[in-house]
Structures are given as structure tokens and as C-alpha cells.
Amino acid sequence: MKILIADKLSPKAIEAxxxxxxxxxxxxxxxxxxxxEAIGNAxxxxVRSTKVFAVTIxxxxxxxxxxxxGAGVNNIDLEK
Structure with missing residues (x-):
């Protein structure tokens, strides 16, 4: 499994x-x-607060x- 982390995440989470x-x-x-461009084959x-546009998805x-x-999904384009 390939994971792209696009925001700060706790070291414990990354370790897990x-x-x-x-x-x-x-x-x-x-x-x-x-x-x-960065999403590649992840x-x-x-993400935490980074916006995820439809083009990224x-x-x-x-x-x-x-x-x-975090809480909510208002930073992720759910319309597509």
C-alpha cells in the first residue's frame, strides 16, 4: 500500500x-x-487542512x- 501524507501528521501515526x-x-x-502531480500511484x-480538488482525485x-x-470534510471536493 502506497500512502501520500500531504500535511503534518504525528510521528506515532507515521510509525504505525x-x-x-x-x-x-x-x-x-x-x-x-x-x-x-504528487499523488502519483498512491x-x-x-490530509489535515490541505484542500483536495476534484482534479487531484x-x-x-x-x-x-x-x-x-481531523473533523469535517469541507476541504475535500465530494461533488465528483
Whole structure:
């Protein structure tokens, strides 16, 4: 499983993902506009406050899950 972490996430959370054998790419400085290019072949995208536009979701050809590490989903384009 390939995971892209696009915001700051606790070291304990990253360690837990690593323990299950996930291939983790962590880039907490990514801007919303850069996500489409960075998503690559990630299966999972983890964000906190970074906006996830429809174009990013469409670019994630292997994307199966978007995790919002926090409350609400107002930063994720759910219309597509």
C-alpha cells in the first residue's frame, strides 16, 4: 500500500503506518495545487487542512481512500 501524507501528521501515526508495511511518502509542505502531480500511484492520501480538488482525485489513478485527519470534510471536493 502506497500512502501520500500531504500535511503534518504525528510521528506515532507515521510509525504505525510503517509497521503495517505501508510505503509512505510524507510531504507536509505540499500545496493543494501541487497534489495532482504528487499523488502519483498512491493508494491512500492523508490530509489535515490541505484542500483536495476534484482534479487531484481524478489524477490519483490508484487512489482508493482519502483520509481527513481531523473533523469535517469541507476541504475535500465530494461533488465528483
Amino acid at each position: 503506518l510503517d509497521k503495517i508495511g505501508a510505503e509512505i511518502t510524507s510531504n507536509p509542505d505540499l500545496k493543494a495545487e501541487e497534489l495532482s 493508494n491512500v492520501l492523508i 481524478e489524477a490519483g489513478k490508484s487512489l482508493e481512500l482519502i483520509i481527513r485527519a
